[in-house]
Amino acid sequence: MQGIRRISSSRWWHKKKNWIFFGIFLFLVFVRISKGSIYKDFYYFISKPFWPGSFQKDLILKSIDQESLIKLNLLKKDNKRLREILSLQELSNDDYISAAVISRKTGSWWRQLILNKGSKDGVEIGSTVIGPGGLLGRVNNTSLFTSSVILLTSPESKVGVWLDRIQINGLLVGLGDEYPSLILYSKYADIKVGDFVSSSPASTLLPPNIPIGIVQSVEEPMKSKKIAKISLLAKPQVIDWVQILKVKIK
Amino acid sequence: MNKFFTKQLCILFFILIPIIFLWHPNWLGFLGVQPYWPLFWLLPWSMIYGSINGLIFGLFLGLILDSLTLDGNFTQIPGLIICGVFFGRIKLHHDNLVGHFRYGLICSFGSFLCGSLYFFQILFKNLSENNFLLFIPSFQNILAEVFLTGLFAPFICSKLLRIFKFSWKKVE
Numbered sequence: 001m002q003g004i005r006r007i008s009s010s011r012w013w014h015k016k017k018n019w020i021f022f023g024i025f026l027f028l029v030f031v032r033i034s035k036g037s038i039y040k041d042f043y044y045f046i047s048k049p050f051w052p053g054s055f056q057k058d059l060i061l062k063s064i065d066q067e068s069l070i071k072l073n074l075l076k077k078d079n080k081r082l083r084e085i086l087s088l089q090e091l092s093n094d095d096y097i098s099a100a101v102i103s104r105k106t107g108s109w110w111r112q113l114i115l116n117k118g119s120k121d122g123v124e125i126g127s128t129v130i131g132p133g134g135l136l137g138r139v140n141n142t143s144l145f146t147s148s149v150i151l152l153t154s155p156e157s158k159v160g161v162w163l164d165r166i167q168i169n170g171l172l173v174g175l176g177d178e179y180p181s182l183i184l185y186s187k188y189a190d191i192k193v194g195d196f197v198s199s200s201p202a203s204t205l206l207p208p209n210i211p212i213g214i215v216q217s218v219e220e221p222m223k224s225k226k227i228a229k230i231s232l233l234a235k236p237q238v239i240d241w242v243q244i245l246k247v248k249i250k
Numbered sequence: 251m252n253k254f255f256t257k258q259l260c261i262l263f264f265i266l267i268p269i270i271f272l273w274h275p276n277w278l279g280f281l282g283v284q285p286y287w288p289l290f291w292l293l294p295w296s297m298i299y300g301s302i303n304g305l306i307f308g309l310f311l312g313l314i315l316d317s318l319t320l321d322g323n324f325t326q327i328p329g330l331i332i333c334g335v336f337f338g339r340i341k342l343h344h345d346n347l348v349g350h351f352r353y354g355l356i357c358s359f360g361s362f363l364c365g366s367l368y369f370f371q372i373l374f375k376n377l378s379e380n381n382f383l384l385f386i387p388s389f390q391n392i393l394a395e396v397f398l399t400g401l402f403a404p405f406i407c408s409k410l411l412r413i414f415k416f417s418w419k420k421v422e
Binding site: 103104105106107108109110112114155156173175176177178181227237 | 281369383384386391394
């Protein structure tokens with residue numbers, strides 16, 4: 001019995017060293033399969049303090065910010081002057097109402113937001129609602145404390161939009177999915193993927209020039225129409241705060 | 251207090267439906283679509299109390315849910331009424347396991363019916379050349395809703411059925 005025990009204790013798997021080698025081998029196999037990602041990530045962290053130009057990058061970004069700010073101010077002034085000349089409406093800070101999203105239905109047929117500001121706060125039916133990125137929809141219903149917003153993706157939603165690059169008006173129709181369709185009533189409209197879509201200056205429902213989205217795909221022309229799918233800039237499924245524009249469109 | 255809760259449990263769950271409908275928990279969704287919540291309540295209710303009760307409470311549910319959704323032109327009432335009547339004609343099954351699967355299938359069918367009726371309303375309301383644009387997203391919505399409703403129904407309906415039966419016996 002003792003003899004059998006002695007023999008079994010000298011097997012290779014009873015030696016610690018062999019297991020260490022086996023562990024290293026497994027680790028190397030893993031490194032091979034992961035195509036050295038561990039090494040690369042490790043190198044990323046240890047080399048981070050020595051990267052060239054991080055100081056320079058900050059300086060450049062700061063300059064770009066300043067430049068953008070100056071340009072923005074100049075454009076604002078220009079815009080104000082031109083609007084005065086054309087006797088168009090102005091939006092001041094008093095025309096905005098900030099509201100939180102308290103209920104959100106962004107899937108299926110019902111695509112709506114419920115906000116925590118209602119008729120008590122001066123929200124009116126038909127007011128435009130914008131969020132980070134651009135237009136979200138319009139207020140369709142108000143109660144004393146809440147207001148309901150019909151989203152651009154809802155099958156009920158139809159708004160006039162403007163394609164600045166080709167200077168043409170179109171109709172944005174919600175279909176009950178994430179990408180509303182843009183219908184251009186011209187077979188020869190030169191619409192391209194990446195074109196910017198904003199609210200139409202001719203719209204009687206929305207204030208002009210509110211960013212809406214970007215053309216994601218263009219379908220083959222049908223009869224006298226061209227149809228494109230639009231990727232919206234404002235994402236209602238993640239937005240928690242919105243702004244309601246009180247201004248009325250003439 | 252306990253007696254009150256036992257008797258009113260069905261109504262308490264009824265009140266919860268619009269709250270869940272509004273809450274719209276995205277983490278339970280699939281492709282941004284939620285299960286059709288009212289059917290989970292309507293199925294056990296109609297199975298216990300019969301077709302007439304199913305019809306009446308289908309109407310009530312439809313009225314409440316229509317008031318919560320913006321699309322004033324479309325209604326969920328016809329779908330829910332038909333489901334209420336249909337569910338009322340279904341007999342309780344003795345085999346629990348078969349029962350669970352039945353709830354899934356029945357609710358899936360109900361969800362398909364309600365979704366299709368809603369889709370046809372949208373289709374007829376927007377009778378124009380652009381109708382074809384609605385088809386793909388609508389099919390996607392209906393299928394996702396049918397799948398999710400069928401998936402959750404065995405868990406929720408069997409629990410609710412047990413609770414409703416218990417409160418019904420207490421009332422009797």
